[in-house]
Amino acid sequence: MAVVKNNAYGLGVIEVASLLDGLPEIWGLALVRAEDAFAVRQAGVRCPILLMAGFSESEGEELVRSNVTLSVFDDDDPAKIRRLADRLGRKIGVHLYVDTGLGRMGRLHSRVFPWLDQLMEWARLKGAFTMLTSDDDFAREQVSLFRRLKTGLIERGIEPGLFHAASSAPALHQPESHFDAVRPGILLHGSLPGGGPGEAALIDLKLTFRLRARIVRLERLPAGSTIGFSRFYPIKEPTWIATVPIGWGDGYPSAAENGALALGGSGRMFKVVNVNSNHTNLLVGDEKVAAVGDVVTLMGPDAAKITPEGMAQRIGGHNYVQIDFKDYIPKFVL
Numbered sequence: 001m002a003v004v005k006n007n008a009y010g011l012g013v014i015e016v017a018s019l020l021d022g023l024p025e026i027w028g029l030a031l032v033r034a035e036d037a038f039a040v041r042q043a044g045v046r047c048p049i050l051l052m053a054g055f056s057e058s059e060g061e062e063l064v065r066s067n068v069t070l071s072v073f074d075d076d077d078p079a080k081i082r083r084l085a086d087r088l089g090r091k092i093g094v095h096l097y098v099d100t101g102l103g104r105m106g107r108l109h110s111r112v113f114p115w116l117d118q119l120m121e122w123a124r125l126k127g128a129f130t131m132l133t134s135d136d137d138f139a140r141e142q143v144s145l146f147r148r149l150k151t152g153l154i155e156r157g158i159e160p161g162l163f164h165a166a167s168s169a170p171a172l173h174q175p176e177s178h179f180d181a182v183r184p185g186i187l188l189h190g191s192l193p194g195g196g197p198g199e200a201a202l203i204d205l206k207l208t209f210r211l212r213a214r215i216v217r218l219e220r221l222p223a224g225s226t227i228g229f230s231r232f233y234p235i236k237e238p239t240w241i242a243t244v245p246i247g248w249g250d251g252y253p254s255a256a257e258n259g260a261l262a263l264g265g266s267g268r269m270f271k272v273v274n275v276n277s278n279h280t281n282l283l284v285g286d287e288k289v290a291a292v293g294d295v296v297t298l299m300g301p302d303a304a305k306i307t308p309e310g311m312a313q314r315i316g317g318h319n320y321v322q323i324d325f326k327d328y329i330p331k332f333v334l
């Protein structure tokens with residue numbers, strides 16, 4: 001089950017969903033905004049879609065008509081599902097979202113029954129899911145709670161459907177959490193959930209995207225110049241400085257100016273020396289080894305230093321950086 005929330009982790013929910021649709025490895029998509037589900041359906045995606053969030057009454061009907069599976073967990077859901085089933089003249093297929101200890105979303109596991117019995121008058125259970133913590137020992141307890149829930153359903157004569165618990169980290173680290181499907185998000189795009197070299201040994205991944213921009217200005221700044229609003233980057237010798245039209249307002253991390261690199265032509269790496277809201281400056285050096293119009297790769301699989309993990313190591317912070325990419329960034333599927 002491919003998680004494509006957060007605009008598919010910044011890479012474009014329609015582009016990513018369209019690529020994944022119909023792949024034999026993929027059961028379907030999971031997302032958290034009804035608008036995304038509608039947009040993806042409108043783009044022609046046909047695989048199953050699970051909405052892992054609540055729904056309003058008005059959205060509910062359109063979601064079901066769009067063949068999007070609803071999640072249930074709320075006290076109000078039996079009444080909502082009953083009205084929906086009445087309107088549509090059939091039982092509503094649902095996944096049960098269970099809180100086994102993350103304390104964030106879902107039906108608290110101890111409160112599933114008798115609430116679920118009531119719901120089953122109008123719903124058909126197609127599956128159940130939970131989210132695990134990153135505390136391995138506690139996650140094992142969560143997994144056994146979740147397994148007991150499955151037994152409880154079967155004992156009540158309820159077909160449990162598709163059970164799924166593992167996001168990227170447990171998919172890598174906890175085989176006992178795999179159940180019928182795993183539910184990775186970040187991992188799909190070639191990033192490691194923990195960002196550490198320890199995980200790289202567990203799975204051979206390749207980053208699926210490049211963040212690229214063209215040089216729009218290349219200037220030889222004289223000695224004594226400075227770069228940046230606070231003039232923090234001093235130019236001691238005449239130096240070629242490139243400008244690319246992307247910045248923290250577009251989702252490129254502002255901390256990149258603390259030592260990130262960008263890949264230019266012929267394998268050359270340029271140091272990032274300034275990031276503003278829509279501009280980033282690169283240190284090209286004392287030789288003019290770049291040109292206006294050149295494409296530079298700010299993130300990508302081409303060198304370890306510019307992957308999200310390599311970047312996080314150089315500038316601090318986490319490796320889920322692509323989540324911040326603004327949805328207007330043009331996307332090209334190669």
Ligand SMILES: *Cc1c(COP(=O)(O)O)cnc(C)c1O
Pocket residue numbers: 003005052130131166167168169183184185186187193
């Ligand atoms: C975000 C999310 C995932 C995927 O998480 P990753 O760490 O990106 O793999 C899976 N399940 C649920 C319920 C989520 O909210």
